[in-house]
Amino acid sequence: MSKIDVFVAPRPNPVLIRAMTSVNRIVMLRGIPGFRDILPFNRLAGLRGVANVRHIDLPDADLERLRASCGAGKATFITPNHPEFFTDWMIDKEIVSQVSPLTASWATNGVVNGLGGMMQKFWLANNLIAQIPGNSGAAKEHSVAWALKGHGVLLHPEGGVGWHADVVAPLLPGAVEMGLEALRRGRATDPHFKVWIAPVIWKLAFTGNVEAALAKECAYVEKSLKIERQATDTLPQRIHHVYSTLLTRDEAACGVRSDEGATHAERRKALVTELGRRLGESISADTASTDTAELLRRARRWQRENTGDAEGQKHVRALADTIQRLQRVGSWASANPRITQEEIAEHLKRIRNDYCRGGLRDTINRFIPQPAGPRCAHIRVPEALGLHEYAGSIDDAVAELHRRMQQTTTGTVAEVEAQGSFIFYPNPFYRH
Template sequence: MGRIDVFVAPRPNPALIRAMTIVNRIVMLHGVPGFRDLLPFNRLAGLRGVANVRHIDFPAADQQRLKACCGGGQATFITPNHPEFFTDWMIDKEIVSRVSPLAASWATHGVVNGLGRPMQKFWLANNLIAQIPGNNDAAKAHSVDWALKGHGVLLHPEGAVGWHGNYVGPLLPGAVEMGLEALQRGRETNKDFKAWVAPIVWKLAFTGNVERALAKECAYIEKSLKIEGAANGSLPERVYRIYSTLLSRDEQACGLTVEEGVPYAVRQQRVLAQLGRELAATIAAEPGLDMAELLREARRWLRDGKADADEQKRVRKLTETI
């Protein structure tokens, strides 16, 4: 296997982690006071704050409750639930810096292992755990060991991010599995040992009118996806048209035809049902499995690695599409 698929245990460097917490707070989130609102400095992401998060409203009672779950004599698995890809890790890093500064964080193996040996060393020193698809046993074992030392383990939901600002998605099952293992091991020496799965839910809010900027972003997406004629209409209409067009492409790929006026949710379920049937037939799954269990079966099937490369590629593509 290449380096990207080989788990290497993190080697946390407390001094580097503290320094990167400050860099994250200023460069990635808040920006530099005095410069972040002045032209032309506010056009520079590092001075404005790359994510441009001006304020984090983290109530003291909530912060204290989370902090009380972290520390010696207990194991804690922190599971953020939010719809973002870059800003998520920056905000999560700020949160854990306040409650468990040496917490380990799961991240995609493409980041931890895939950017060359110097960057791998850097990320391991920042206590990142590489999530390697189909090969996470070593990462889970390390996570439990680290949690038993009294440090938190943060599990990013990037594998199942959904764009739903007011809807809380399911907990990650891996957090519960690791929590149970940590509890069993902790109780071997301490009958009062506790293991926690600590969900965190946060959401982003605009502090001003950003309609013009959102329209610009929308136009960029439409152009990138080659969706023509979508610029007319309100922002919600344009966003709906983007999703509807993408769904139409999936319907065509599945050989489905849809009558005009069928609701989006119904169309989406039809596509998922068709993809599910194809996936179940390919991996010879038991009939009647719900989609979540079918996907778990597919991941187990991929881990076993008994099929040829083309068949594995097909199953991986189906699961990603679903």
């Protein structure tokens, strides 16, 4: 087994964690006042703030609500939304430093185990838990044991980053499942033991007009993907044209005829349906009674059970990967007649992550994506879900957690909009 797929328990170092909290606050988030706005210093990510989050908007009431769910005598699983890569851990670390500094955080095994022995030791000392795809038992066991000690465990219930901050994706049940196991063990010695699932959401908003920087990044994407710019297109129209061209290429690669009269959403849905049919045939699954999420789960299981079929593995993996990539632009993209600069930025990062894979610049961007300008992180804390007083099923608990997160996200976006913090454009994805 590759070292990247071997779970090694974290060995948290409190001194290092405290030191990295300050480094994170200054170097990764806010930057250094006096340097972050002056050329040439503001071109250096460490002086400007790598994630360029200048302001943290976290009301005292929300912070106290999260604190009340954490601490000794209870087990707490903190579940933030997951709108952006790299910035996720920086903001999450800032939050937990104020409520439960020794919180253990789940991260992909590619980060914890895949960057060499020295970096593995560093991440384990920072209390990161490596998620091993298809083999998460050891990580879950460690998480439950750590939570029972009164320390938080943080994991993103959406799974991977979707780059859509206004919409909470369907949630995975891991946090609830671990919470129920912690409740069972805790109640074995204390009949009043409590377990909390504590959701957190954050929404990033630019502090000014960043259209020039977004247009520059869009030009890079167009050049990298060899997509000709339409001279009269607005910035959102250029994004739409990039996606339309990429979809046409995907259709051609799959031998599917493109319906030029259909909307982007209709074409994407038709292609996903056809690829799903082919995937179902490849793994002997009935697609008529299986939704796409379940089909992808069966495809992963098929791959685990058929490791000796090299050609089949390659074919199934290619179909599943294409379906997942196409689904990353969901119905939310065409839901509203207006689009914000923040949503344009998300589209660009998603395109670069999914399609731009030519060189070092794109590799660095996938790990440390750079924002188009300074931002404010609006952080809110929905009401925690107490599993010790919840009588519903796991699915019910996950659905309730999603409802609270989406309701708070929608309310926060409306609050920021009312403050005049967004710049809007007509949305070319929108169709009546």
